[in-house]
Amino acid sequence: MTASRVVRVFTLGGTISSRGVADAERLTGAEILAGTGVPGVTVELSDVRRLPSSSLSFDDLAELAGRIDEASADASGVVVVQGTDTLEETAFLLDLLCAARTPIVLTGAMRRPGTPGEDGPANLAAALAVAADPGCRDLGVLVVFADEIHSARLVRKTHTTSVATFASPGAGPLGVVVEGRPRLLLRPARRVVARPLRLRTPVRVALAELTLGDRGELLDGVEDRFDGLVVAAFGAGHAPTWLVERLTALAARIPVVLASRTGAGPLLGHTYRGPGSEYDLLGRGLVPAGVLDARKARLLLHALLADGADRSRVAEVFGDLTGATSGR
Numbered sequence: 440m441t442a443s444r445v446v447r448v449f450t451l452g453g454t455i456s457s458r459g460v461a462d463a464e465r466l467t468g469a470e471i472l473a474g475t476g477v478p479g480v481t482v483e484l485s486d487v488r489r490l491p492s493s494s495l496s497f498d499d500l501a502e503l504a505g506r507i508d509e510a511s512a513d514a515s516g517v518v519v520v521q522g523t524d525t526l527e528e529t530a531f532l533l534d535l536l537c538a539a540r541t542p543i544v545l546t547g548a549m550r551r552p553g554t555p556g557e558d559g560p561a562n563l564a565a566a567l568a569v570a571a572d573p574g575c576r577d578l579g580v581l582v583v584f585a586d587e588i589h590s591a592r593l594v595r596k597t598h599t600t601s602v603a604t605f606a607s608p609g610a611g612p613l614g615v616v617v618e619g620r621p622r623l624l625l626r627p628a629r630r631v632v633a634r635p636l637r638l639r640t641p642v643r644v645a646l647a648e649l650t651l652g653d654r655g656e657l658l659d660g661v662e663d664r665f666d667g668l669v670v671a672a673f674g675a676g677h678a679p680t681w682l683v684e685r686l687t688a689l690a691a692r693i694p695v696v697l698a699s700r701t702g703a704g705p706l707l708g709h710t711y712r713g714p715g716s717e718y719d720l721l722g723r724g725l726v727p728a729g730v731l732d733a734r735k736a737r738l739l740l741h742a743l744l745a746d747g748a749d750r751s752r753v754a755e756v757f758g759d760l761t762g763a764t765s766g767r
């Protein structure tokens with residue numbers, strides 16, 4: 440008989456814990472997990488927060504990252520149960536902050552407990568199976584939802600209500616869970632950062648999406664209010680010609696990362712060369728987001744600056760993600 444594997448579960452709240460529509464009607468972790476057993480897996484449970492995921496903070500996640508690393512010393516894996524609204528961001532932030540090599544799996548639900556076809560129990564069971572599987576070590580933080588296994592680096596919430604809301608656009612899931620067993624299709628090449636980052640100092644990083652006819656009013660004074668900026672530009676990294684000087688001036692004051700508002704595909708700086716093209720903007724000191732979408736680029740810039748990175752380190756880390764020439 441094989442020994443049972445221990446999976447440590449941390450709960451933060453979200454729809455999976457919502458008995459009703461009021462915040463006060465949240466279930467405890469034990470209530471969420473009641474009836475969701477996976478053969479051969481022993482669950483150890485900690486209720487950490489009971490919040491809608493839109494109200495989770497960097498401090499909440501930094502504390503959780505410490506607890507995950509501690510728990511990973513003697514558990515086979517970790518499951519974080521939370522709301523889906525910010526799950527694509529919390530997963531990636533934990534990926535940057537955690538040292539653990541055991542599986543760290545985030546999951547939640549789109550349908551409240553007790554509603555027809557509630558998805559919480561199935562998502563939880565699949566997450567526990569992945570967290571307990573030694574074959575899922577060293578994959579970075581994972582999101583398991585609707586029987587798919589996604590990399591924190593690529594996953595996005597793509598639908599307001601669908602139970603199949605999580606997808607990795609342009610890449611697809613790393614694997615699937617079939618009849619309770621994880622099946623990996625791909626392995627990520629390597630970690631985004633070689634060592635875990637620490638949120639040592641408070642920083643502010645803004646994300647500004649460019650839109651048709653944008654005159655850039657939202658960029659006014661950004662350099663005085665924020666320590667860094669991510670611009671979600673058009674297509675493969677394009678801005679209107681009239682914003683080029685403004686973006687150049689901003690990049691001279693604070694790190695400015697150039698990402699795409701499309702939400703998928705790399706930003707490498709290889710296509711157009713005219714004014715406002717990504718080639719032009721990267722030559723003016725903006726840093727390419729590479730394979731990261733704008734939200735994840737914002738989290739990486741935030742974590743790097745909070746860890747004490749200077750501009751050259753920021754350019755180096757993002758440059759490594761692109762394999763392309765990074766900004767000055």
Ligand SMILES: NC(=O)C[C@H](N)C(=O)O
Pocket residue numbers: 452453454455490491492493521522523524525547548549550
């Ligand atoms: N499906 C969910 O969990 C959404 C919820 N509002 C949350 O993110 O907390």
